[in-house]
Amino acid sequence: MLEPGAAHPVLTIDEARQFEAALFGGDETREWPAMQRAGRAIADAVLRDYRELGAFPENARVLVLAGKGHNGGDALIAARHILEKHPRAKAAVCFVFGEQSLRPLAWRAHRELAQAAPERVAVFDAAAVQKDGAGFDLCLDGIFGFQFRPSVDERVAQLIDSVNALPVCLRAAVDMPSGSFRADFTYATGIVKTPVLENPNSGRVRYLDLGFFSGSPCRDTATLTPAALAPLRALRSSHTDKRDYGHLFIVGGSRKYPGAVLMSVQAALRSGAGLVTAFVPESLAPVFAAQVPEAIWHGMAESPGGGLALEDLPVFRERVSEKTSGTANATALVIGPGLSRDRESFALVTEILRINENIPVVLDADALQSDIIASGKAPRILTPHAGEYQRVEAAIPDGAVVVRKGPLTLIEHSGRKYISPFGGPVLARGGSGDLLAGMIGGLLAQAPGALLHAACRGTVWHGMAADCLARAHGQHAVRTTQLLDFLPEVLRGVSQ
Ligand SMILES: NC(=O)C1=CN([C@@H]2O[C@H](COP(=O)(O)OP(=O)(O)OC[C@H]3O[C@@H](n4cnc5c(N)ncnc54)[C@H](OP(=O)(O)O)[C@@H]3O)[C@@H](O)[C@H]2O)[C@@H](O)CC1
Ligand SMILES: Nc1ncnc2c1ncn2[C@@H]1O[C@H](COP(=O)(O)OP(=O)(O)O)[C@@H](O)[C@H]1O
Structure with missing residues (x-):
């Protein structure tokens, strides 16, 4: 056995659901700080990984694909941190199921992004993404999280396919790639879930430790951490x-x-x-x-x-x-x-x-x-x-x-x-x-x-x-x- 902290458990979707239910009990006042930590961790990790391409462009254009729920919220919070760190960067946010569909915490994340950089955040519909899609430096996929249940709506699948065809420099999936989204990196926030490791569209899986597992005993499958x-x-x-x-x-x-x-x-x-x-x-x-x-x-x-x-x-x-x-x-x-x-x-x-x-x-x-x-x-x-x-x-x-x-x-x-x-x-x-x-x-x-x-x-x-x-x-x-x-x-x- 490795020492505590050197490896954190990898969970199945059901185990992850149960784990999160026990951790937050569906209480939004407890979920919001965790979402904030996740969004910041994603922003930091994306900017770090972007260095493999060179410096993050001063005038970077960030495409955010936001679904209804927490996954979208994480992506919106990540976008806010990126725009705060890069004062000339801009975000195009596409609410894949419409702005009205946002759940309360995702809505709050959207509002904070819009307030943080009102001049630099625009809402794009699917047509605008396709029309104006060339020249995005970064795409954050926050459409589906691990609450996802098949199948993917035809319109959403088409949007994902058209984004896959865009010349985006770095594609980052939050938690798991949505549908056929082809990620360069998938950022597993808090928990690495088994399907992410098996999905050929995940690209490189990055585990972002949000402190959920400190002191937990290790399971049969675990992800190694820098503490090793x-x-x-x-x-x-x-x-x-x-x-x-x-x-x-x-x-x-x-x-x-x-x-x-x-x-x-x-x-x-x-x-x-x-x-x-x-x-x-x-x-x-x-x-x-x-x-x-x-x-x-x-x-x-x-x-x-x-x-x-x-x-x-x-x-x-x-x-x-x-x-x-x-x-x-x-x-x-x-x-x-x-x-x-x-x-x-x-x-x-x-x-x-x-x-x-x-x-x-x-x-x-x-x-x-x-x-x-x-x-x-x-x-x-x-x-x-x-x-x-x-x-x-x-x-x-x-x-x-x-x-x-x-x-x-x-x-x-x-x-x-x-x-x-x-x-x-x-x-x-x-x-x-x-x-x-x-x-x-x-x-x-x-x-x-x-x-x-x-x-x-x-x-x-x-x-x-x-x-x-x-x-x-x-x-x-x-x-x-x-x-x-x-x-x-x-x-x-x-x-x-
Ligand atoms: N500068 C030097 O001196 C260097 C020297 N080196 C030395 O070269 C020697 C041979 O080692 P090796 O790994 O190249 O081949 P080998 O034993 O034939 O593999 C067996 C079969 O596996 C496959 N296969 C190969 N790689 C794969 C992969 N990554 N992932 C998946 N599959 C892979 C491949 O099948 P194929 O895909 O070609 O059909 C192959 O037939 C060894 O002594 C090593 O130390 C190297 O370290 C390089 C630098
Ligand atoms: N695309 C990749 N992503 C991450 N690690 C990689 C990738 N390609 C190769 N590696 C790592 O590089 C090493 C290659 O080992 P090996 O094929 O034995 O190389 P060699 O025989 O040339 O020394 C392994 O540690 C492997 O995990």
Whole structure:
């Protein structure tokens, strides 16, 4: 189990309804402050996420699609905060079911928006949205919330389709995308509900914590929060040295894929691990040592195919339990980045796993083969992308922690599921997974008994750093390893 606050429950629609009924009891005087918090949180998150595109335009045009109820109210409050922060921005509000349909709190939110910026708020009907639709920088979809019951009225469906066709820079759905609305981001206010995670129109799901779950026990499915990183933010004890922060061994690399293992090592060094030793083909070791001198590089005999040869198994065995040379023995292993599909390398890592009884291991990339992941008894974390997961699914041993990587990464352990709502398509480039394996390995080396913690913390840290990278430099013109420069900022809470 993770520490309290590190993960908040994901609820079904019925559970969420019951939860909100218990929290507010249908009392508008209690609902209004929660709506205010939701609207402000959406505004802050949208403006933060907009940074992936660049600065929010001074003369921004915001389209608000408002339904009748709380979802519309949240969107209207968010629009007010955006207009307050950007004094030249304008809002076009489309009351999808007509202004008269607004429920009292949505009406109140509309009135406050109109009063806050009377010259900058206009009411658009569906025809006006279609006619004047080009040039919206932001669209807030507040048509349906999770009280939605199918089906969608034909006129509303048409409006949504026409908005989907508009060249809007960022489309944000409040709580869940309405009908076929195609969101870039969906902002789950207070509660993440299961259907949002399954909806292909949700885009990137952002959980906005409104304080509903502080202290609640975790459910079988939970969403990870930045609090998962809390232990990494604490001061280290003064009476420590490098041996107190673990020694990670990384085994990988080949002539075919030299870069992957180098990236894993760089990430491990940034994870706080005291020592990192890398076992790589001997032709690569001197070059890597010149580039990354902080790691200990160990050149291993090479197979004819340019992978790691079996012959140096005794050398590895000796090093893994060595205590005499001044360096501590290994506290965790990462095996796989850039290993390639060399048969001798597969034999080597299978043997390494057989002789290793206790040291926890992260298996990544080419080491994710059915025979390999089932070898030996040491505790293990597997980090497959969707293709690798398909390859090894049937062979995953009981008790393994599985980091199922993808646009939404899911960490599975003992029947529980933890979702990471961080990161985005800036990670869709070669090497992102190699960095993640190095980070998880480095965290595991520091706390070898805490596999689930290492997997969850590594994934959250990696995803949050990716978000910072995309906000600072955009999604396109960056290199994978630039993510590493944002790891300190995530822990230190600067400019997130
Ligand atoms: N700079 C370097 O040195 C780099 C080196 N690298 C190294 O490359 C090696 C090969 O790793 P790999 O993940 O590219 O492919 P692989 O084992 O063939 O996957 C199995 C099957 O899964 C699929 N598939 C692939 N990706 C998928 C995805 N994200 N999500 C879903 N599916 C996906 C794909 O099937 P397809 O879709 O092509 O039919 C494929 O057949 C490994 O050693 C790694 O460390 C990389 O880290 C990059 C940087
Ligand atoms: N569109 C995306 N949104 C969020 N995360 C992504 C996206 N694409 C890739 N990632 C993340 O990037 C990493 C890619 O891992 P992987 O495919 O193993 O890369 P590689 O083998 O090139 O190192 C994973 O952590 C995955 O979750």
